[in-house]
Amino acid sequence: MKTDTIFYTLLQNLPSVLFEVLEKSPTLASHYEFSSVEIKELARRIDGLFLPKPEYPQDPIYFVEVQFQSDDNLYWRLITEAFVYLNQYKPEKSWQAVVLWANRDIDVGIPLAYQTSLAAGQIHVVYLDELVGTSSSIGLGIIKLVVSPEDKAIQEARSLINLVKTADAENGRDLLELVERMLVYKFSSYTRQELEAMFGLTEWQQTRFYQEVKEETKLEIIPKLLSEGLTVEQIARIFELDIEVVKQAIKNESK
Structure with missing residues (x-):
């Protein structure tokens, strides 16, 4: 499975992680619906769109792009998609663009034409491998797992599983399933039996x-x-x- 698909799955199932990486309150996730929206003029879809619910009209729209390889046109494409969306749907709301790069080295840099938007806080750039304070957050822990090299990812996974096991019963099964998907992706060369032995998993057979x-x-x-x-x-x-x-x-x- 492609890494960006993994992250869109994460955002869909645990939308609070977006606000955590933006250093905002994760409770803001309850104000939003995460969706994929068609842009007719470009004959394509925006996969990472956070739309405020009607009862939160003051909150901005977030256009989110996840990127794990260098792309010279990413900022041009993202901002173009944002403006085409705004023209097509004409929402009475402010908006912000968020780019989640795997690491700083692959960031091609924001074009001069959009530097004013960056200065105004309308464009947010996050380097996932530089996130700190992930030990108490399941969402940030999943990100840390995905971006870590395999030797470090094993310990990250064990810590994450322990964190999931302490989650409330209502969400525990869903969180375990989400972590399970990430483990299968991250350790794709291992059999399911090997993963069960490595991480002491038994509950996941019920997911x-x-x-x-x-x-x-x-x-x-x-x-x-x-x-x-x-x-x-x-x-x-x-x-x-x-x-x-x-x-x-x-x-x-x-x-």
Whole structure:
């Protein structure tokens, strides 16, 4: 999975992290809806858009861009998208652009044409690897995990899991699932069994994400079992799947 997709998943599931990296109160997340909006003039979508709820008209719109590689046109593109959006939807609100770079070295620099916007605080630039004070925040801890080199990420992951386990029961399962997604991404060369052993995870077998991956794994194995001579009925019985699901998996593979 692409790193920016991982981060948009994080922002969608834990929107308070945006306000933490901006050094604002994470409670501001309750004022917003995180969405993806189509820009007709550009025939594309803005994936990282924080829109204030109607009851918070004084709050600004946030256009968020996550970047893990150098891009000479990023600032030009982001500001263009922001202005095209404003022209298309004509909201009666202020706005700010936020760029989350993986590190300072890949930041190409804000063009001279937008330096005034930077000085006015309308453009915010954050270097994710320079974030501090992440030990007590699950959202910032996830960011730290993703941007850390693998040798350091293992300890980051263990600390993060311990932090999740102390979360309130209402949100604990959802947070565990979110961390699980990040672990699968970060340690993609490890098997799920190895990850369970490395991090002492047992609860994640009950999460929706684990069940989805488990189901996908079954579907991937079906064609191999079919080639070994097993029948559709036998495969369905072994995996405890509906026969129609097995048939559909075979049909998809043939395409």
